[in-house]
Amino acid sequence: MQAIIVHAPHDLRIEEIPTAELAPHQLKVQIKAGGICGSDLHYYHHGGFGTVRIKQPMVLGHEVSGVVSAMGEAVQDIAAGTRIAVSPSHPCGVCRYCQEGKQN
Ligand SMILES: [Zn+2]
Numbered sequence: 001m002q003a004i005i006v007h008a009p010h011d012l013r014i015e016e017i018p019t020a021e022l023a024p025h026q027l028k029v030q031i032k033a034g035g036i037c038g039s040d041l042h043y044y045h046h047g048g049f050g051t052v053r054i055k056q057p058m059v060l061g062h063e064v065s066g067v068v069s070a071m072g073e074a075v076q077d078i079a080a081g082t083r084i085a086v087s088p089s090h091p092c093g094v095c096r097y098c099q100e101g102k103q104n
Pocket of ligand 1: 091092093094095096097098099
């Protein structure tokens, strides 16, 4: 797939990157739209923010939506063609908010 990769401030490149095989509980999404987050702008303009700095080429664009194009073998409740928005966060699963179903 194609990705926008920041190599350094003001150095964005569109590159082909490999896609991994689908794990049993994963979805493959054909991206239809993406937002530009404030952190993306910081990486582009300043190479990061605070102590968070670009240390190696990094794919930008974590606010995306699209259409499910394939499902892992264990996915049964989502069909190809379903429109989805991607949550870029990685919930811990153990904090109070996660326990209350508020993983975002
Ligand atoms: Zn949590």
